[in-house]
Amino acid sequence: MRSKLVAGNWKMHGGIAQNRVLLDMIVTGTAGLRGADCVVCVPYPYLSQVQSLLQPTHIFWGAQNVSQHDKGAYTGEVSAAMLADFACRYVIVGHSERRALYGEDSRTVALKFRAAQGAGLTPILCVGETLEQREATVTEQVIAEQLDAAIELLGVNALVKSVLAYEPVWAIGTGKTATPQQAQDVHAFIRNRVAAHDIGVATELQILYGGSVKANNAAELFAMPDIDGGLIGGASLVADEFITICRAAQS
Ligand code: 13P
DSSP states (O other), rough: OEEEEEEEOOOHHHHHHHHHHHHHHHHHHTTTTTEEEEEEEGGGGGHHHHHHTTTTTSSEEEEEEOSSSSSSSTTTTOOOHHHHHHTTTEEEOOOOHHHHHHHOOOOHHHHHHHHHTTTTTTEEEOOOOOOHHHHHHHHHHHHHHHHHHEEEHHHHHGTTOEEEOOOOOTTTTSOHHHHHOHHHHHHHHHHHHHTTOOOHHHOEEEEESSOOOOOTHHHHTTTTTTTTTTESSSSSSSSSHHHHHHHOOOO
16 A cells, blocks of 8 residues: 655745744644655755754655766756765656756656665656647657656666656646646556556555645545645645645545
C-alpha cells in the first residue's frame, strides 16, 4: 500500500523571519499526522535554517533544483552532495518552470535525477503538459517523452526511490485545478506506462498531483486511486492551507 506525500514547493519565496513563523505553525498543525509524510522544498539559502528547525520534527525538507554535475566550474550551481550536507531528503527535478524558463530538457532532467539519487536524495520528477498541448490532445505523448527520458537513461528500477509529480502547466498558479478525473486519467497513464516495464515498480510508485491544490480541493483529488498526494505551490506558503492539505492526505 502506497503512503501519501504532501510536498510544499516554496518557489522563490521566504525570508528568515517568516520561515520560522510558517514552519512553527506547520509543525504544530500537522502533529500526529498518520499515513502521510510532509516535506517543504525551500530556496537554497534557507536549507540550514530549515534543517535546524525541522530536524527534531516529523517534517522533511528538500530543495527545488540540483545540478546534474558532481562538482566543477559551474558558477551558480548547487550539487546533490551539497544538498545532502544539509540532510535534504527530497529534491524537485524538471519542474515546468525550470523547463520553460531555464531551458531544461528531459535529458538534462534525467541527469539531475541521477545526480540526486547518487547522493542518496529522493528526486521528485515533474511532468506535465501545457494548455496548448492539452488542446492539441498530445498530453500523453508529452508525458511519455518526459517520463521515458528517465527510464531510458537510468532503467525503470531507478523509479523505486523516486517520486513522480504530474503538474499540468495550465493549472500551476492559475487557480484552475485539473478535475480529479482529469488528474486521475493522467496518473493512471503514468502508472500503466511504468507497469509496462515493471508492475512492482509501478504499484509502489508515489505519483503526486500539482497545480492549484488548495485546502478546499485537496481531499477530492487525494481520494482518486492513483493520486498519492500533492505538490503544492502557493498554498504551501499559507500555514492553515498547507496544514489542511496535509491532513487531507491522512489515511
Ligand atoms: P500552485 O500550487 O501555486 O499552482 O503551484 C504548483 C506547483 O508548481 C508546485 O510545484
